[in-house]
Amino acid sequence: MRILNQKFASKARQFYIGVVLVGVMLSAVVYYQAETIKSTSAKLMEQQIPALRDIRLIETYLVKQERLLYEYYATNNSELYLIDFLENHVHILTLIKNLDRSHGSLALESSLRNEFSDGLDLALKLHENLSSPVTSWDLARHQLEKLTELQALMMGSLASAEAYISKEVDNGYKNTESNLHTTVQIVILFSLGLVLVSVYTGRYASKFIKLSAANERLALFPRRNPNPIMSFNNQLALSFCNPAANKMHKAYISDQNTTPLALLSRNIHEQLLEVKKSDKHVKQFFNQLERHYLNYEIHWLEEIDAFDVHIRDVTEQFEAERSLEYLAFHHSSSKLPNQVSLKKYTNELMQQSQAFSLMLIEVNHFKLLLEQYGLTGANLCINAFAKHLSHCAQEFTQRHRSKNMLTIYHIADANFAIVYTEQDCSVAIDQLLSQMHTRLSQMIDTPYGEMRMNFTSGVTQYPSSSNSYNELLLHANIALEEADKRNTSYGLFDQQSGEKHARRMHIARSLETAIEKQQFVLYFQPKMKIKSHTIDSCECLIRWFDDGEFISPAQFIPIAEHSGFILPLGEWILDTAFAQAKAWHEQGLHIRLAINISARQFTQQDFVAGIKERLQRFAVPAELIELEITETAIMDDEEFGISVLQALSTLGISLSIDDFGTGYSSLGYLQRFPVNKLKIDQSFVRNMASDKRDQALVLSICQLAKNLGLDIIAEGVEEHAQLEKLKEYNCDQIQGYLLSRPIPADEFEAFLAKGVSF
Incomplete structure (x- = not known):
């Protein structure tokens, strides 16, 4: 009996060793195939498919960009260029940088650099033409035709990139399909083996083996996940951190005496309870470290009575959004607040019923600067003027120790605006203009040597003269034009000026049907x-x-x-x-x-x-x-x-x-x-x-x-x-x-x- 038991035990050991070996081999093959599928799928989902989406987004933005310029040509609305067109252009550049980062072989940024540069230059020239006192419509149409040709070239490059990525996607799909077919065959074979083993080992042994294999497979997912993951039990205590979470903790937290909990908000326990009580059992939260910005998502897993926390570093995205926000509200050359900021600020003042004055300033002979130094050189000269204008405003504020707010905006190439929050600004504005003319009538330093930069200004007041943002700019511009006609440096909008302008507008509209x-x-x-x-x-x-x-x-x-x-x-x-x-x-x-x-x-x-x-x-x-x-x-x-x-x-x-x-x-x-x-x-x-x-x-x-x-x-x-x-x-x-x-x-x-x- 003992010998039989020994033989049986020996055969059983041999059998189970054989089963284990076969199972290991099959598991290894399955695992290899699964890893291959995982890698291919991850590449499809994380790189190739988003890349296709980004290319199509770029094509959409390019079409929108062309539409904005044609609409600008049709309506002569400068905001279509200054706000919508430039913001659209930033979106395109961001998408192309993302594509080059994920698909370096495309090199879209370098291949499209000339087209984008020429396109932006043409768009700027179109804006200068349309916003100039005498618009050349033939030139504008020629510029639009050139922009359309450049867009066709960029669309061709994007189509080539799209075809290249589509081919990669197709190859990945075929490889995945082949691996899945092989995996299915192996799984079928493995299943048949398990059925045979179950005959000899019994129902419970079979369940135990399957459960063990499944648990082992699931355990690999969080450990090998490149994104930081933490788990909390139902007592809100930290129960698990994957290697990625530990790695992030070491890299982002200078105090190594802390635990990975330092990556999360200090009120993490309240957040866990908040998620548990919510209907969807999932919420996103944000935490700012010294130099990093983290976004983490908490999941309440009711089935296992635990929490999972998935952490993502969004520092780059946050910085990009902050940079875009800065660009949206500041002039790209002088860094002063731009027209978008002016509109936002004046609307806020009007909502608060705060009286203020708006001064529109135009640098004379900007066209001559363009002819002499080109666009870049002219902008540098205007920047020098902006610097002296800011100094004048600071000196004025300090000298008068005024509690009223005085802010300067760079709203166009050679145009500035000053907002002064005072009920009656006549005396203050006269003093400010006198100070500005005294300072700027002298030579000022520019990158091209010392030069005089004369200017003309027009002023309107809220609410006595103007009652909306558009009226403010219109009336200030009317006052500026009247100052130009009278050959004076300063004009104040009044009812007579408004009537003259209204008369001109009536004549201009009536001419079309006369x-x-x-x-x-x-x-x-x-x-x-x-x-x-x-x-x-x-x-x-x-x-x-x-x-x-x-x-x-x-x-x-x-x-x-x-x-x-x-x-x-x-x-x-x-x-x-x-x-x-x-x-x-x-x-x-x-x-x-x-x-x-x-x-x-x-x-x-x-x-x-x-x-x-x-x-x-x-x-x-x-x-x-x-x-x-x-x-x-x-x-x-x-x-x-x-x-x-x-x-x-x-x-x-x-x-x-x-x-x-x-x-x-x-x-x-x-x-x-x-x-x-x-x-x-x-x-x-x-x-x-x-x-x-x-x-x-x-x-x-x-x-x-x-x-x-x-x-x-x-x-x-x-x-x-x-x-x-x-x-x-x-x-x-x-x-x-x-x-x-x-x-x-x-x-x-x-x-x-x-x-x-x-």
Whole structure:
């Protein structure tokens, strides 16, 4: 019996050793396959799939970025660039850095560096163009086209990266599927072995083996987890820390006499109880150490009556968010609070019903700085101005020991704002401006040496003048523009300024529909030959009647030039004038029509072609058309201007220099220009009967014209004494109220029939 028992025991030991060996081998293979699947899955979940998501997010942000710029182009709303576009750009850069960190082989940041740099530079140039007093819409469209091309290049690079990662994902999926298939086969084999063992070992032995294997597998998870994990029992005592938690404790806590509990908040026990009482049994908490920021999630595991705490280091994310927040509220160059900060602060003051004043400051000649030093150099000069401006504010606050708050904001390239919380700021602002002008009228240090940087400012007050953030900026800007017009350094918004601005806005809005409603009409002012007292020509002058209200050209022409509406308006004037010339020609009236050409019309590439096309379409003899062009329009680009004049002269059209004497008035350019007439500006004619200097100027112009073989016409003639002087100076023609006011076409025809009566 003992021998049988020994044999049985020996066979049992052999059997169990064999079972153990087979089980170990199978377990090893299963474990290896599981680790492989785990590694592949982790790579998919932690790197590749998030990378695909980030690439698609980048593509989405790029599309949004293009949309913002097109919307900025359409609405001229600078906030779309200053706030939305720049914030969107920061999101893109952050996502690309994350991708390069997790997939260094992509090297997206380096491959897209040039495109991003060019794109940001183009966006900035587009912003400068759209926010400048005179916007070049052709340039803006060209810039948008370039931005679209750059985005297409970046989209191509992103598509390549996406294809590369997708291929990795597909390979990982195939490897996982293969490993899972192998694992399933091994598990099936292992299960069959367990069934056989269970026959010999019994039901309880089988359960014990399975339970042991399962417990061992579960025990490996927290120990090998790279993220710190802690466990607490139902008595709220620390029962387990994985190696990652101990490692973090040693690295982050200088006092090594503490336990890993030092990683968590001091009121961890209250937090554990809070989670246990909550409905979802899970909550996140935050703890700040000396140089690190930790986020930990507490889970109440009701099944085992214990807590698990999962810890994550979010220092990098926290610092990135803090950096982005700083960028969002401060100017990138001067580091002063930006327009977003200004809006936030002023809205807070208005919510508190706190009276304050807003001063808008604009550095003069910023465009000249750009031309001389480029954008970077100009910004450095503006930074020097910002530093001196801050010093002035500090000195003002210290000198007056004011309890009122004075804050400075850098809201655009060359624009600053000052908020001063005082009920009546007039005296204080005058003192501050005086101090600033005294300090800044002197030379200030810049990276390019000492220079003077003049500025203009406009002030408005809350609540006496402005009642919202948008009104504050608008009214301060109106005051600044009024100061510019008056050539003073400081303007205070008042009701009169607001009414003027409202009038300009009404005119600007009405211009868009004025032609469609046929509110424009051409009037004609006769020109008389002095020697014969005959009328052979007239000047076309536009008149606007808005629902019966006469609007002076002196009001709407500058607005049309500033808004760009001068081009369609100029086309309408040309078409209407040519049609009238054709009508009079068919009636047998040999009257030459003089048409004023704006500077923007003159510099259009298709201007000459348009004149030629109208001559053919209306069948008007070229000698019946005269174009009046200002000196400034030609001299803005002298070579181009001469080529246009020569082309127009070839068509047989008469050319006249309008407002002569108010621009360059150079004998040198008159020798080169193929023009037929000089038109003396009315400012010289107005007082020439009594002013000796005006007489000398008019006489000199007449003699100059005759020496060059040019006809001379004087405009603004209202008195017989002026006519006599002009006749004495051998002037050829006159135009003015002495002869006739500008009149409609039918009255002009009647005037011709009646003849000159003096």
